[in-house]
Structure formats: structure tokens, C-alpha cells
Amino acid sequence: MKIGFRKLKISHQLYILISFSICVIMLVNAVFYARLSYTMIEQVKIYAEDTVNQLEFNICGMIEDVKTSGFSIAYNKYVQEHLITDNMLKKLETKDYIMDVMGYIASKSEHIHSLLLIDTKGIMTMLKADENTIYYIKILEKDYNFEKNDFVTPMFTNFMTRQDSTGTRNFFAYLVPIYYSGEKPEYRGWIGTVVVLCTTNKLDTLIEQLKISKNTKVNLIEQNNKIVISNNNNLENSETKDKSEKYEEIKEPKKYIYTIRNIEDINCTIECKIPISEVRNDMLFFKNSFLLTAVIMVILLILIGAVINISITSPVVKIVNAIKEIGEKNLKQRINLNLGGDIGFITQNINIMLDKVEGMAKRVFTTQDKLYQVELLKKQAELSALQNQINPHFLYNTLECMRSIGIAYDIDEIVEISTSMADIFRYSIKSDDIVSVKDEIETIRKYFKIITIRFQGRISMIVDINDEILDCKIPKMVLQPIVENAVYHGLERKDGRGTLSVYGKIDNAEIIFIVQDDGIGIQSYELERLNSIIKECNDSENLFKDKRSIGLANINSRIKLIFGEGYGLKIESLPDVGTKVIVTFPYCTSKNGKIPALKYSDSEYEDNSIEEFLP
Known part of the structure; x- marks a missing residue:
């Protein structure tokens, strides 16, 4: 096949190459579009992953903040002393301090709505006893046994939703049992509970502001498939009509890009759902651009082929015929064609090239001789460097010189150091490999x-x-x-x-x-x-x-x-x-x-x- 192609005329070869180029252009555009589509989808996936990771990081930060606050109160020495004392006067005296501690801790966290301290007798010390706090404490008392001594493990509660004048509000709580850590053995064991009541206002704002694309949905879903928070309040169909409704998980990997993270501490899942159709709609501009580019390139190739055929192919054929005549008649003959432009310049330079071949050969030999001389000089320089390496005795003599200078200037330290160094150096370079202990x-x-x-x-x-x-x-x-x-x-x-x-x-x-x-x-x-x-x-x-x-x-x-x-x-x-x-x-x-x-x-x-x- 290769031999057959080479036997074709230059014009025919040109037409075949142009046709082949057109096919390659179309194929490359198709592959490039497919690759771009895949890359954009992957980039959207990565961006969704990053968004969900950031959201997960913020939620985990909130969880750690709440945990730290709960344990800070639970194992505060004065809080424990307040819980174990039966002296009501002493309780009243320490209550203001306890309230200050809880107020300080709550002020450091934007997620804490209120704090509640409950002793073994059910006596509560409450920070910010507003309507919402009282409402949720009643729910917690009903659903969790945090007032009993069998409540041994800190835990997060489920999310609780309430409608008030400002709209729908979500709360959750962190329950921490308090175990006495002081020096009074009679109070060892459970002495009370800390309830950290948290609001999701900050988290609501963070999720609702997420806009990866127009129809992207980012939801925080509880273990019972209830949507707690979403960035899309205009949810479609019964699946997402209301945040309080059950969330039915319908996975359609061919239509959507899903990214999911589980938050085990609060038994919730972050889900990000992006329609693939949106990504492809954004690529229509690139698709049309590729098609237009391909058409323009095909037209340009056809025009270039025509110009090449007129300006190059035909003159080259004439040069080839002239060279054939030179080979058949006389090697000393030169090409005598009246051609203009670059082809005419090539013709002239072919004749000049034949005249300069001998001169070029002479220059090649001269260059080789110069390279040989350079290499020889390089070897001589390396030999000279080896011959000029420092003799160990030079170092020893230098130390002796330093000692002499120290003696001359009456610097005992220099004399002592240089003498010791010279002796050690002389000892280390002597030929004996085995020496006495002395x-x-x-x-x-x-x-x-x-x-x-x-x-x-x-x-x-x-x-x-x-x-x-x-x-x-x-x-x-x-x-x-x-x-x-x-x-x-x-x-x-x-x-x-x-x-x-x-x-x-x-x-x-x-x-x-x-x-x-x-x-x-x-x-x-x-x-x-x-x-x-x-x-x-x-x-x-x-x-x-x-x-x-x-x-x-x-x-x-x-x-x-x-x-x-x-x-x-x-x-x-x-x-x-x-x-x-x-x-x-x-x-x-x-x-x-x-x-x-x-x-x-x-x-x-x-x-x-x-x-x-x-x-």
C-alpha cells in the first residue's frame, strides 16, 4: 500500500492527504468533544465533592464545638461542686458563677442556643429560658432518659422542628452525663446531666446559599429519611415538597451526579444531586463551536490544496523532469528553468549546492580537526587538575604554620589547638592500621x-x-x-x-x-x-x-x-x-x-x- 501511494502523482497524493485530513479533523473534534464532556462532568463531580467536603468540615466543626462546650461544663470543678451539694444556700451562692460559666461558653459558640444543667434530683439551672428552650426541653424529657443514672453515654438527639413567628426553626441537643471527678469518694458516679441545646441557623444559611447550578439540590437528611435542611425551597413533586416530609431516595446515575457523606455523630447524611442535563446544556456552545471549526478547517484545506497544486505541485513536476534530463545526458548540466517565486529560488540554490559540495566537505574535515583539538585540551586540563590535588602533607604543614603564628603572637589557645590537630592528623594518616591502646x-x-x-x-x-x-x-x-x-x-x-x-x-x-x-x-x-x-x-x-x-x-x-x-x-x-x-x-x-x-x-x-x- 505504501509503495502504491508513493507511485501516485503528487497531485493525486495531495488529494488523498486532504481527504484523510478532513476525516482526521472530524474524528479529532468528535473525540475532543467527548473528552471535554467527560472532563466537565468530572470537574462538576470534583466541585460537588469539594462543596460537600467543605460542608462536612463545617458540620464536624460545629459538632466538635458543641462537644467541647458540653464537656467544659460537665467537668468544671465548680459545676460539679454545685451539683453534689445539698446546701441550698451554697447552691444559690454558686449559681451566679455557674450561670457566668455557661454564658461565657455559650457566647463562644454561634451554634449554642441555650444550656441546661440538671442534678440528680431534677433541679435545673437553665441559661436563656425562652419559649423555644422550654418547648424543646419538654420534648427531650419525654424522649430521652437524661435525668436517670442509667444515662451513661454522651449523645446527639434527633433534629426537632418548630414553627414560630420567624418561620420554621430546627434544633438539636447534645446530652452529656456528668460523673464526679473530685476527691470525695461518696459522690463517685453520675451526679447530673448537661443539655446543650443547639440551633441550626448558621447551618441553614450555609446550605441554602449553596448554588452549584440552577437545579442542584443539597440536602441534610436524617436517618429516617427526613429532609432537615435543603438549599432548594421550591422542591419538586412529593419527594421534596416539604422539608418535614419523608425523603424517598431515588438514584438515577444516568441522569444525576450524586455525592453523599455520612455524619455519624448526628446520624445524618449530606446529599448533593446535580442534573447531568444541566452540564450538557452548558456544553452546547462548545459543541456548536467544534462543528463550526471543523467546517471552516475543511474549507481551508480544500483551498490550500488548490493553491498548492497550482503554485507548488506543477513547478515541482517540471523540476523533476529537468533533473531526469540532467541524469540522462550530462552530470555537469544544471537546471535551466525560468521559474519564479520560492520554486525558482530552490532551482537556483540546487545549482549553487552542486558547486559548493566540495567546499562543504572541506569545512567538515576542518571542523572535525578542531573538535579533536578541543577534546585533547580538555584531557590535558583534567590531567593538570589531578596533578594539582592537595597533598595531605600540605594540610599538616598548614597546621604547623598556624601553631607558629600562635607562638609568635603568644595565643596559647591557637598553639594548643593547632598542635593537637596536627598530632591527630598525623596519627590518622600514618600507615599503621593497628595501634596500641596507649x-x-x-x-x-x-x-x-x-x-x-x-x-x-x-x-x-x-x-x-x-x-x-x-x-x-x-x-x-x-x-x-x-x-x-x-x-x-x-x-x-x-x-x-x-x-x-x-x-x-x-x-x-x-x-x-x-x-x-x-x-x-x-x-x-x-x-x-x-x-x-x-x-x-x-x-x-x-x-x-x-x-x-x-x-x-x-x-x-x-x-x-x-x-x-x-x-x-x-x-x-x-x-x-x-x-x-x-x-x-x-x-x-x-x-x-x-x-x-x-x-x-x-x-x-x-x-x-x-x-x-x-x-
Whole structure:
């Protein structure tokens, strides 16, 4: 099919392409309209969802407000004292205060109409005893047992409707049993009830103002299918003729978009119902626009095809015939056609192109040579950068220079810090991977000189090392990072003075080091995580899952690789008490045993201080 199409004349190909384009345009318009229709319906659904979610949020906020108000009164110490006292004089004395408390709480909520406090004898203390309050209290007394001690669970009542001079008003109540929480055991148990009488005026206004579309209905429906509040007062048929009538739920998913939310606290449902026909009516403009656009595009395509045929297709045919003659007669021949416009310009440039082919080839070779020179210069620059990397001895010499400056200017702190840093740096880069305990402890002492200067003596250190282990061999730079971690993560964050202790002893042919601080400690969950990762340090997959624990895992892994699985470190800590790191080595000196060869490079550990892996 492809070969047959290519064999057709250009004019015939043009006609086929135009016809195909027209079909594609019509198809694209149809698909686009269908997609737009679907998108608009989905957007309406999302908007309805957002509206219902917002309404749900407001209702839940109202519920929480009412709950908070009820519990604030129920567990007020003075309210409970007012309920349990039998002294009427004392009741009268506290009544004004109780009324002030209830008035203050009611004033903070726009949903509370009135508050009622009832003791075990049925004596009521009522805020705002108007006609509506008395009317609804009588209904509540009849329908709910809130004056009996078997009323144990706070609950919302059903909505209650009443017609008055201002129109139809909806109320509901929140009933909270009061249990004594004071220190008098004889009054333990139920001592009264709080009734929070709420109005739906704010909720009525909020729902009635919802206008997603002209015929959209947003209803608040009780569990018994009674419509409590609606945004559409002109409801159709018997289904929604009056808010007090039963609501018969008729779902027609092909005609309506439904969004429903259940509010369990008040046993109600929010329903939003949008006619799909309204959405489609709003799309008539787009439908007509698509049709008009398609017709215009078809006409334009036909006109463009005619212009192309006259201005391009016919001249191209002449050029093709001329090129055939050049190929058949003489390759040095040029196209000699008297054509104007862009086609004439193309003809001229074809002839010029043939003359410049050789020049273009020469420029290509020149460009390749230049690219090669640039690449060569780049490699030379990279080599030069590698050769100019900083030599570690340069850093050591710099520290020595700083020490000299400190001596010259008689600044003891600079001399002390630079000297200690130089010694530590020289110690860390020396070739020996295994060192004596004495050398490691000496490095810790030099490090602590720096810490003493930095914290101005706020942190003190105790070193108690058994003389018998000073000549024992341990891996280099194992204890110092743990000491550094204790300072920066235990003691630095502690208010006041702190103490760092380093102990070393022999126990059952093992050397045990304890690095202990009285700092802020580690939370239990974090401590469990750290010890778990340390325990699994030989598992390469677990070793690198948490970058915060690589330092501790590396130290533990070094010890195990050198001395075996029976050795390593563990952490003990209590929040606000301190942290203890216990490190175990075999008792091994140059006289009684041979240290196995290291299986790693020191460079893997020098830059991974464990200070970055504790909280």
C-alpha cells in the first residue's frame, strides 16, 4: 500500500492527504468533544465533592464545638461542686458563677442556643429560658432518659422542628452525663446531666446559599429519611415538597451526579444531586463551536490544496523532469528553468549546492580537526587538575604554620589547638592500621584538649585505663569517633556542665572499653534502631539502607572483620540520663598473638564520624 501511494502523482497524493485530513479533523473534534464532556462532568463531580467536603468540615466543626462546650461544663470543678451539694444556700451562692460559666461558653459558640444543667434530683439551672428552650426541653424529657443514672453515654438527639413567628426553626441537643471527678469518694458516679441545646441557623444559611447550578439540590437528611435542611425551597413533586416530609431516595446515575457523606455523630447524611442535563446544556456552545471549526478547517484545506497544486505541485513536476534530463545526458548540466517565486529560488540554490559540495566537505574535515583539538585540551586540563590535588602533607604543614603564628603572637589557645590537630592528623594518616591502646588514648586526650578550649571547661573528662592493656593492639581511630560523638550529641546539647568518662579493663581475656556521658541520652525507639543496624552490620544490603547509621556500622564491621563475630560494640542509653557505648576487643598484644591483616582501606572510615548518625 505504501509503495502504491508513493507511485501516485503528487497531485493525486495531495488529494488523498486532504481527504484523510478532513476525516482526521472530524474524528479529532468528535473525540475532543467527548473528552471535554467527560472532563466537565468530572470537574462538576470534583466541585460537588469539594462543596460537600467543605460542608462536612463545617458540620464536624460545629459538632466538635458543641462537644467541647458540653464537656467544659460537665467537668468544671465548680459545676460539679454545685451539683453534689445539698446546701441550698451554697447552691444559690454558686449559681451566679455557674450561670457566668455557661454564658461565657455559650457566647463562644454561634451554634449554642441555650444550656441546661440538671442534678440528680431534677433541679435545673437553665441559661436563656425562652419559649423555644422550654418547648424543646419538654420534648427531650419525654424522649430521652437524661435525668436517670442509667444515662451513661454522651449523645446527639434527633433534629426537632418548630414553627414560630420567624418561620420554621430546627434544633438539636447534645446530652452529656456528668460523673464526679473530685476527691470525695461518696459522690463517685453520675451526679447530673448537661443539655446543650443547639440551633441550626448558621447551618441553614450555609446550605441554602449553596448554588452549584440552577437545579442542584443539597440536602441534610436524617436517618429516617427526613429532609432537615435543603438549599432548594421550591422542591419538586412529593419527594421534596416539604422539608418535614419523608425523603424517598431515588438514584438515577444516568441522569444525576450524586455525592453523599455520612455524619455519624448526628446520624445524618449530606446529599448533593446535580442534573447531568444541566452540564450538557452548558456544553452546547462548545459543541456548536467544534462543528463550526471543523467546517471552516475543511474549507481551508480544500483551498490550500488548490493553491498548492497550482503554485507548488506543477513547478515541482517540471523540476523533476529537468533533473531526469540532467541524469540522462550530462552530470555537469544544471537546471535551466525560468521559474519564479520560492520554486525558482530552490532551482537556483540546487545549482549553487552542486558547486559548493566540495567546499562543504572541506569545512567538515576542518571542523572535525578542531573538535579533536578541543577534546585533547580538555584531557590535558583534567590531567593538570589531578596533578594539582592537595597533598595531605600540605594540610599538616598548614597546621604547623598556624601553631607558629600562635607562638609568635603568644595565643596559647591557637598553639594548643593547632598542635593537637596536627598530632591527630598525623596519627590518622600514618600507615599503621593497628595501634596500641596507649596511642589511641593519647589521641583522645589531644582531642579533648580542643574540646576543653572550645567549651571553656564546661565538659570534663575522666580516663581510667587499666595499665595492663596499654600495650594491647586495637584498630586505629576506633575510640576517638565514639568520644567525639558523645561530645557533640550527648554533652553539647545538655544545659550546664557535663562529664565524659572513658574506662578500659580486662575481663575474661577480653578488653572492654566503656565510653559514657551524662548528656541528653537517646530515645528508646532510636536506640533500638541503632543497635539493630549494628547487629546486622555484616549484611551489605542492610548496612547501606540507612545512611545515618553507616558510621556506627563501619566501626562495628571493622572490629568484626579483624577479630571475629564475638567482638564489636553496642549502645545503652536513657533519655535525660546519658549514653554508654561498650566496645569489646580480644586481649591481644604484640607478644601473645598475631593481628590478622586488614581487609579494607582506612579511607573508607576516616570521613565517616559517627556524630552524624545519632539523633
